[in-house]
Amino acid sequence: MSLVSLNAVVIGSGPNGLTAAIRLALAGHKVTVLEGSTTIGGGARSAGLTLPDFVHDICSTVYPMGISSPAFEQFPLARYGLEWVHSAAPLAHPLADGTAVVLERSLDSTANALGPDGETWRKLFEPFAQAWPSLRHDVLAPPIHFPKHPILMTKLARLGFMPARSFAGKWFRGTRARALFAGMATHSILPLEDRFSSAIAVVYAAVGHSLGWPIARGGAQKLADALAGYLISLGGTIRTGVRAQSLPKADIVMCDVTPRQFLALTADSLPVSYRKALQRYRYGPGVFKMDWALDGPIPWRAVECTRAATVHVGGSLEEIAEWEAHFAGRPFVILVQPSLFDPSRAPAGKHTAWAYCHVPNGSMGDYSDAIESQIERFAPGFRRRILARSVLSPSALEQHNPNLIGGDIVGGAMDISQFFLRPTRSLYRTPLRGVYLCSASTPPGGGVHGMCGYNAARLLE
Ligand SMILES: Cc1cc2nc3c(=O)[nH]c(=O)nc-3n(C[C@H](O)[C@H](O)[C@H](O)COP(=O)(O)OP(=O)(O)OC[C@H]3O[C@@H](n4cnc5c(N)ncnc54)[C@H](O)[C@@H]3O)c2cc1C
Numbered sequence: 001m002s003l004v005s006l007n008a009v010v011i012g013s014g015p016n017g018l019t020a021a022i023r024l025a026l027a028g029h030k031v032t033v034l035e036g037s038t039t040i041g042g043g044a045r046s047a048g049l050t051l052p053d054f055v056h057d058i059c060s061t062v063y064p065m066g067i068s069s070p071a072f073e074q075f076p077l078a079r080y081g082l083e084w085v086h087s088a089a090p091l092a093h094p095l096a097d098g099t100a101v102v103l104e105r106s107l108d109s110t111a112n113a114l115g116p117d118g119e120t121w122r123k124l125f126e127p128f129a130q131a132w133p134s135l136r137h138d139v140l141a142p143p144i145h146f147p148k149h150p151i152l153m154t155k156l157a158r159l160g161f162m163p164a165r166s167f168a169g170k171w172f173r174g175t176r177a178r179a180l181f182a183g184m185a186t187h188s189i190l191p192l193e194d195r196f197s198s199a200i201a202v203v204y205a206a207v208g209h210s211l212g213w214p215i216a217r218g219g220a221q222k223l224a225d226a227l228a229g230y231l232i233s234l235g236g237t238i239r240t241g242v243r244a245q246s247l248p249k250a251d252i253v254m255c256d257v258t259p260r261q262f263l264a265l266t267a268d269s270l271p272v273s274y275r276k277a278l279q280r281y282r283y284g285p286g287v288f289k290m291d292w293a294l295d296g297p298i299p300w301r302a303v304e305c306t307r308a309a310t311v312h313v314g315g316s317l318e319e320i321a322e323w324e325a326h327f328a329g330r331p332f333v334i335l336v337q338p339s340l341f342d343p344s345r346a347p348a349g350k351h352t353a354w355a356y357c358h359v360p361n362g363s364m365g366d367y368s369d370a371i372e373s374q375i376e377r378f379a380p381g382f383r384r385r386i387l388a389r390s391v392l393s394p395s396a397l398e399q400h401n402p403n404l405i406g407g408d409i410v411g412g413a414m415d416i417s418q419f420f421l422r423p424t425r426s427l428y429r430t431p432l433r434g435v436y437l438c439s440a441s442t443p444p445g446g447g448v449h450g451m452c453g454y455n456a457a458r459l460l461e
Contacts (some may be wrong), residue, residue, distance in 0.1 A: 012032045014227070015066075016305055017448070021457075023071070031231070031237070033231070037241070056390065057220040060220050063448055066449055070136065075230050080225070087340070091103040091208060094254070099410065103180060115202050125202070131210070132209075165182075179316050179317050182201075183314065189320070190323065213310060220448075229454050250434070260405055262278065281412055284361065284414065285407075288393055290372070295387050305378075313375055334355065335355040423442065428440055436456045440452055
């Protein structure tokens with residue numbers, strides 16, 4: 001608890017904004033969150049996008065980083081309605097031969113199904129998986145800190161810095177392990193030939209084998225509502241439908257926005273050098289997302305796909321790499337089927353699913369037929385199960401949430417030059433007194449974990 005209670009305003013109620021707000025309230029400050037949308041949660045919101053009684057998540061659903069978050073772990077979110085639900089396996093990846101390769105919670109089961117690559121898979125990921133409950137503190141901390149696990153962090157950096165394609169070529173002989181690894185590496189939203197595209201795959205494998213990739217029972221909104229409920233219990237206030245047009249007057253202003261919006265909020269009040277640094281910040285590819293209300297479960301040819309909430313639909317490493325580098329060929333589709341494991345999201349016997357593919361930032365293209373055809377390839381009869389669909393292009397996503405610039409879902413490209421010093425070398429600090437950035441455009445970057453907000457608010461303690 002701070003000795004002086006200050007007035008704090010947080011702009012934006014995404015997971016990072018709400019986490020920063022909680023941390024400030026815990027420090028004894030008087031906190032108000034301003035949210036431009038009529039509902040709270042940013043990338044953790046649910047809505048009825050299709051038919052009555054179907055609950056869809058507008059953005060995120062699966063939370064490997066959420067369950068790993070030291071911030072969420074410290075907050076009593078279960079008391080405010082958050083319940084993690086695990087699918088039997090974190091991830092399935094169907095292949096053209098009608099089988100699927102599965103990332104199981106058990107390293108042994110995963111390795112046993114990978115044939116010649118099983119032993120390598122175990123050797124590569126076991127140290128990270130075993131250490132993950134403690135290693136996550138290092139991975140999600142601000143980039144400049146003394147790590148608790150210097151040796152593992154060095155190893156993670158060495159492996160993570162490799163392009164995913166070279167990583168898979170170096171370590172794996174079979175198509176199954178290569179495809180599984182490539183699918184996870186696409187969460188970097190980088191071409192698989194780019195340095196650093198392996199890091200997220202190594203981390204996601206470690207989390208999958210350690211804590212799992214859960215979803216929130218009832219939908220993503222439950223996570224945001226739990227954060228909000230806790231904040232309010234600490235005396236915080238949230239005002240929805242209030243879009244900040246300029247920086248509010250307060251002792252502390254935390255901005256859960258990306259650099260482009262921050263530039264608009266601050267008009268000419270920033271020093272030229274900092275303004276130029278923000279103007280140089282780059283956004284990455286966008287996503288094109290579809291949600292479906294379904295008449296039944298997705299009829300996967302490989303039945304193992306019904307065991308995982310997340311399914312990577314795109315076939316071999318080569319096919320995936322082609323799409324992620326050039327947006328050519330068939331799209332690599334990340335699909336989530338939450339109602340198989342959380343029946344509260346759809347009427348009895350019916351189901352929800354969403355899928356997206358990466359597309360050029362701001363793309364105006366219509367990828368809906370390409371996405372559905374790709375799913376149909378691995379789940380013949382999928383289209384016949386569709387009762388209703390919602391389509392969110394990059395610009396529609398940005399309309400839902402102005403942080404999704406051109407459909408970029410992680411607040412700016414997460415390549416090697418923007419991963420550590422994000423969005424500038426000042427990280428959370430800005431040249432304006434009391435004004436901080438705390439969105440996914442700061443370390444540790446995209447995903448629902450709240451750690452950008454947590455790390456930013458810690459600077460005030
Ligand atoms: C389609 C999609 C799928 C995703 N899937 C996953 C997933 O499964 N798992 C995962 O971990 N992550 C996923 N993500 C990424 C994740 O949602 C984001 O990385 C995360 O939400 C970032 O949190 P944030 O707090 O930084 O910003 P956001 O969650 O984007 O929140 C920012 C908030 O600020 C508000 N705001 C902006 N400007 C203003 C203003 N001027 N005044 C007031 N309010 C303002 C916005 O309305 C918004 O509510 C997904 C994202 C998308 C779009």
